[in-house]
Amino acid sequence: MTATQFDALAKVINVDDLMGRCMGNLDFVERILTIFQSRCEEDLAALEEAIQAVDLPRVQQLAHRLKGACANAGANNLSARASELWTAANKEFTDVLAARCAQFRLEWNECTAILSGDESHESHNSLAATP
Amino acid sequence: MHVLVVDDDVVSAEFLANTLVHFGYEVTVANNGREAFHLIRSGKYSMVISDWEMPEMNGPELCRQIRCRQWSGYIFFILITSYGAEHVVEGLKAGADDFLTKPFQPSELRVRLRTGERILSLQSRDVMLFTLAKLAESRDTDTGLHLERMREYCRILSEELSTWDKYRDVVDGDYVQLMYLTSPLHDIGKVGIPDSVLLKPGPLTKEEFEIMKRHVTIGGETLAAATKAHPDAKFLSMARDIAFTHHERYDGAGYPFGLQGKQIPLCGRLTALSDVYDALRSQRVYKPKFSHEKARQIILDGMGTQFDPDVVEAFLRREEEIVRISESLDGSTEEPPAVLPELPLMTPEPALV
Numbered sequence: 255m256t257a258t259q260f261d262a263l264a265k266v267i268n269v270d271d272l273m274g275r276c277m278g279n280l281d282f283v284e285r286i287l288t289i290f291q292s293r294c295e296e297d298l299a300a301l302e303e304a305i306q307a308v309d310l311p312r313v314q315q316l317a318h319r320l321k322g323a324c325a326n327a328g329a330n331n332l333s334a335r336a337s338e339l340w341t342a343a344n345k346e347f348t349d350v351l352a353a354r355c356a357q358f359r360l361e362w363n364e365c366t367a368i369l370s371g372d373e374s375h376e377s378h379n380s381l382a383a384t385p
Numbered sequence: 386m387h388v389l390v391v392d393d394d395v396v397s398a399e400f401l402a403n404t405l406v407h408f409g410y411e412v413t414v415a416n417n418g419r420e421a422f423h424l425i426r427s428g429k430y431s432m433v434i435s436d437w438e439m440p441e442m443n444g445p446e447l448c449r450q451i452r453c454r455q456w457s458g459y460i461f462f463i464l465i466t467s468y469g470a471e472h473v474v475e476g477l478k479a480g481a482d483d484f485l486t487k488p489f490q491p492s493e494l495r496v497r498l499r500t501g502e503r504i505l506s507l508q509s510r511d512v513m514l515f516t517l518a519k520l521a522e523s524r525d526t527d528t529g530l531h532l533e534r535m536r537e538y539c540r541i542l543s544e545e546l547s548t549w550d551k552y553r554d555v556v557d558g559d560y561v562q563l564m565y566l567t568s569p570l571h572d573i574g575k576v577g578i579p580d581s582v583l584l585k586p587g588p589l590t591k592e593e594f595e596i597m598k599r600h601v602t603i604g605g606e607t608l609a610a611a612t613k614a615h616p617d618a619k620f621l622s623m624a625r626d627i628a629f630t631h632h633e634r635y636d637g638a639g640y641p642f643g644l645q646g647k648q649i650p651l652c653g654r655l656t657a658l659s660d661v662y663d664a665l666r667s668q669r670v671y672k673p674k675f676s677h678e679k680a681r682q683i684i685l686d687g688m689g690t691q692f693d694p695d696v697v698e699a700f701l702r703r704e705e706e707i708v709r710i711s712e713s714l715d716g717s718t719e720e721p722p723a724v725l726p727e728l729p730l731m732t733p734e735p736a737l738v
Binding site: 271276277286289294315323327328 | 394395397399400403436487488489490491
C-alpha cells in the first residue's frame with residue numbers, strides 16, 4: 255500500500271488505531287480490510303433484506319455485527335451508523351430503519367470505493383474517521 | 386496453550402486469532418456457541434474467548450453450559466462485548482471470568498490472558514498438591530476419604546476462627562484457602578515409613594511406633610527443603626508447618642519437638658484436632674468407628690492438654706457442619722461393630738502395644 259493510498263484510507267478508517275491494533279503489521283492490516291469489505295457487504299445486503307421484511311431480531315443481529323466489524327476495522331463513523339441502526343431496531347422504531355440503512359449504504363459505498371482505490375465516490379466530509 | 390475463539394463476526398475473529406498467534410497461542414475459531422461447545426468437549430481448550438451476541442447460542446449461554454458441566458479442568462472464559470458495563474453483571478452471573486470490549490487493544494488482551502493463565506496455573510498447583518497427598522495416602526488403604534474430610538474440617542475450623550476478633554489479623558480468606566489446600570499434605574512423610582510398620586494389621590511395638598513417628602520429620606523436612614527453594618510460596622511454608630507439628634500437643638507432650646501452646650503454629654493446632662477427630666470417627670484395624678458424641682467427648686477431654694482450647698471452641702461452634710462432612714464423606718463400606726469397646730485414643734496413630 256502506497257503513502258497516497260494510506261492518506262486516502264485515513265479519510266474513512268482511523269489508520270493509527272487500526273495499525274496499533276494490528277501491531278504495525280501491514281499485511282495484517284490489508285487482510286483485515288479485505289475481510290472487512292467482503293463480509294460487511296454481505297451483512298449489509300442481508301440487513302437491507304431484513305429491514306424490508308421487518309424482521310427486527312435479524313436487523314438487530316446484523317446491525318450489531320456490523321457495528322463490531324466496523325469498530326474493529328477502525329471505521330468509526332460507520333460503526334456509529336450501525337449502532338444507530340441497532341438502537342432503532344431495539345426500540346422498534348421501524349419507520350426510521352430504511353432511511354438509516356440507506357445512509358449507511360451511502361457511506362459504506364464511499365468507504366469501499368476508497369478501499370478499492372476508486373476515489374471518485376469519495377466526496378463527503380462525514381466520512382472522516384474520528385481520530 | 387490452545388485458545389478457542391468464538392465469534393460470528395469474521396473481522397473480529399480474525400483480529401483475535403491473529404493477535405493470539407502473535408502472542409504464541411494456538412488458536413481455533415468457532416462461529417457460534419453451539420459449534421464452540423462441541424469443540425470444548427474435546428477437552429483441548431482451557432481458555433475460551435467468546436463474543437456476546439451470536440446466532441444459535443450466544444456467549445453467556447455458552448458460558449452457562451460450560452459451567453453446568455464437570456470438566457477435567459477449569460475453563461477460563463472471557464466474554465467480548467460492545468455493549469456497555471450493564472452487561473457485566475449478566476456475564477458474571479453466567480460464569481464469565483473476564484471481559485473485553487470491542488475493539489480490543491492487543492496489550493489489554495495480553496493482560497487478560499495472563500490473568501487467565503495465572504488462575505489456571507493455580508488450579509494446576511492445587512491439583513498437583515492433592516495428587517501428591519493422595520499418592521502418599523494410597524499406601525495406607527485403611528483411611529478411605531480421610532484427606533477429603535480433613536481439608537473440609539480444617540476449612541471449617543479456620544473459617545470459624547476468621548470471624549473472631551482475636552484472629553482477625555491472622556486468619557483471613559487466604560489463610561482458610563491455604564488450610565484447605567495444604568492440610569492434605571500433613572501425612573506426606575508416610576511415604577518414608579516401611580510397609581512392615583505402616584501396614585501392620587495390629588498394635589505397634591514401641592520400636593515400630595518410634596519409626597511411625599518419623600513421618601512428621603520426613604514430611605516436614607521434605608517440605609522445608611521445598612520452602613527454602615521457594616521462600617515466597619506461602620502454601621509451602623504452611624504445608625511444612627502442618628507436616629512438622631500436627632502431632633504436637635498443647636501441653637507440650639507431643640512430638641517431634643515437644644512444642645507447647647502458641648509455640649505450635651495455628652495451622653498445626655487446627656490440623657491436630659481435625660486429624661484426631663477423623664481418626665476417632667473412622668474404623669481402623671485396631672479400633673472401631675466411634676460415634677460423633679464419643680469423639681466429641683474425647684476432644685473435650687483433650688481441651689487445653691492435647692488441643693488448643695480456641696480450636697476446640699471453634700469445633701463446638703461448627704459441630705453440625707463437621708458432623709455433616711463426616712457423614713457425607715464417609716468412605717467406609719463396613720458397618721461399625723454393634724458394641725464399641727472402650728479404647729483410649731489420643732493420637733491418630735495405631736495403638737501402642
